[in-house]
Amino acid sequence: MKRYALEGVHVLDFTWVGVGPITTKYLGDNGADVIRVESAARPDILRLAPPWKDAQPGIDTSQFFASFNTSKRSITLDLGKPKARELVLKLLPWADIVAESFTPKALRKWELDYEHLRALKPELIMLSTCMQGQTGPNALYPGFGQLMAALSGYYHIAGYAPGEPPSPPYGAYTDFIAPRFAACALLAALDYRRRTGRGQYIDMSQYEAALHNLAPVLVDYFASGRVAGPAGNRSERYAPHGAYRCADLDGQERWLALAVASEEEWRSMLAALGSPTADSRFATMAARMENRAALDEFVGALVRERDADALTAALQAAGVSAYPVQNCVDIHRDDNLESFGFWHWLDHKVMGPSPYEGMAHRLSRTPGELRTPAPTLGQHNDEVFGEMLGLDAAEIARLKEERVIF
């Protein structure tokens, strides 16, 4: 019996930055052998991005890179060189999956695109993921996920009120939507190949994948012409619904997120907060929605001097959805994430013990795990070129000198 779901699956991974590496991380953490093909000539930009071990920049000190690249090996090849291409082709028979996330013309230039690889390995599964897809007038769009979050509508639905400037989601938001779709695509394609023997090419536009998290807004626009905008924390389903300031803790502001879904929950909320029966403006869900500003003020006053954690315990015990608005210090000491086993300290070759996000799911029979910390750049060159491809030490040294392995 196999220990991991994907034991025996081989992935040649030319991806970089966010979407591709997070996708192949799903495979690596579940037992697939993932070899990342990197290059010092064109390092993954996340290797150069913060946070760094001891806040010191370096090619092997970024936790940004490390978090997305557990359970992988790293080799370095300067793909612009013909000998590097030959080495890629020697690895090709081993690979079940080739994944890449360059802008569309890069692999064609190196003659490593699907048409070339398929001719040598018809059953190959290949994933290309770029910002806007392999075809179309904007295929060469040079952006990254932060811009994609604006382009695919998320900035516009984030903010306090229509007409006010947006308050965008943090970072490259769509980089955390697309990988789950890409991983589904690869897993289903693997299973399809197992059943039929047929490989295939998957062209994933991160734009097109990301729009699935906005689907109702788009369906609505096409159906009615309505353009959804920012709405603060206003909800048409719940009242109250929002974040309410609580007592400060250690000089830092604390907020409580709270949502009330029914009259029963409303009564439970009042009881849990020890509040006298509220006035008639809040008597029903419809009334509370009608009087949102007053309602927010009322709830805000009830919690303002209290501790957010104590409020959470009291409200949840009464069956009301509530939790502190947590920052990145809070989530590292959160009992629920802890109990799920979410955080891992892995001993990285250069960084030493470092904090990694774990998996957001658990399989009972074949659980994945963060099998190894992120590789240093080219950490597995000797292992892959020597042991796997059978190159002798002198040849590897020569290829390094020629900056083919680089």
Next chain:
Amino acid sequence: MGSELLSGFRMLDLADEKGALCSKIFADMGADVIKVEPPQGCSTRRIPPFVDDVPDAERSLYFIAYQAGKRSVTLNLDSPDGRALLEDLVRKSDFLLESFPVGYLESIGLGYERLAELNPRIIHTSITPFGDTGPGKNYKACDIVSWAAGGPMFLMGEEGKPPLEMSLPQAALHAGAEAAVASLLAHYSREIEGHGQRVVVDMQACVAWTLMNEQAMPILHGDYIRRSGVHYTAIGTRRKLVYACKDGYISTVLAGGSGVGTTSMKGLVEWMAGSGFAADWMITKNWATWVPGILMKATDADREEIADLEDRVQRFFNTMTKREIYAEALKRRILLAPVATAADIADDVQLKARNYFVRVEHDTLGRTLTLPGAFAKFSVTPVGPGRRAPRLGEHNGEVWGELLGIDGARLARLRAIGAI
């Protein structure tokens, strides 16, 4: 004409909104997804807004968008006959997806152990707000509460005002997509080894996976980011991410550095210089080494340049529309995007060129609706929404009659006693 990709596999979907995107991905890939709804209908049927703002079980836009391509049966799990029917369905299915309170299925005798007894191949995927073991395993979490618990809410909004979520709540969608990945991992293993398994998804953890590089900032750099509206605040500076223009906003990243960053800055400065908006220092600047506040600490001199640059860029963009700016940015390879609205997205040339949107007949509503199309283009097994979301109980006849072989008389009896 569903996709061939997962054709022949069946998923029972008993989940609320937390599972909707999971089974939607499965349906798009050709699996037979049967929504097993309580007699009053899945709660996603009641999520506003509604088509034409008419509240109705068939008109929720959320339901229409995320339940497309699935079948619907009604089943009362409170009734012993209803539970027996679910057991019969489990025998004929490959996946069971649910988001009940932790322990609920066990309490009605349908926990994973029982499901595996009925069908050892079954993959039972549970989506939970806070996992199934911790102190919060019985906690409730509306979407905003998961958004808060996982971390991203803290980073959204303006200083002095409440933290925010987006107006289309996102937490359940992340959990649903994660459940799809996890279920497919279990599926791949099952098809080789013959055994199903239990999958538990933790929604708070799914949301924490949107924090990008921020999770480890406090540990490695000793501090965390505060919400700051349209700015990104890190490494000793505030960088503006969003600029007003004539008809809305655009977003751009003013930083040089690696190849694309330098190309972008040069392209922008050249464009601005053409209409007199660029300062002399911008024209002579070596952008290749200029990434303050993003990849390197900002000095006082950097901060002065940032302020001047942001001010000039703002004045420049004030003279044009989103569409004009984006079109020129594409030509000049500037790292920029419009802050797009649904209208902009619907009209986008790239999506049109790739035939992204799909029109689906909604005979229920007597009209055609447009849905996002394939989440990826597959060369052999195209995916995407094949048919509209189901009416409540629309497939009772098909599923109970044809799939389970229940005859008309028994069906009538099950209806009469409220099992279906």
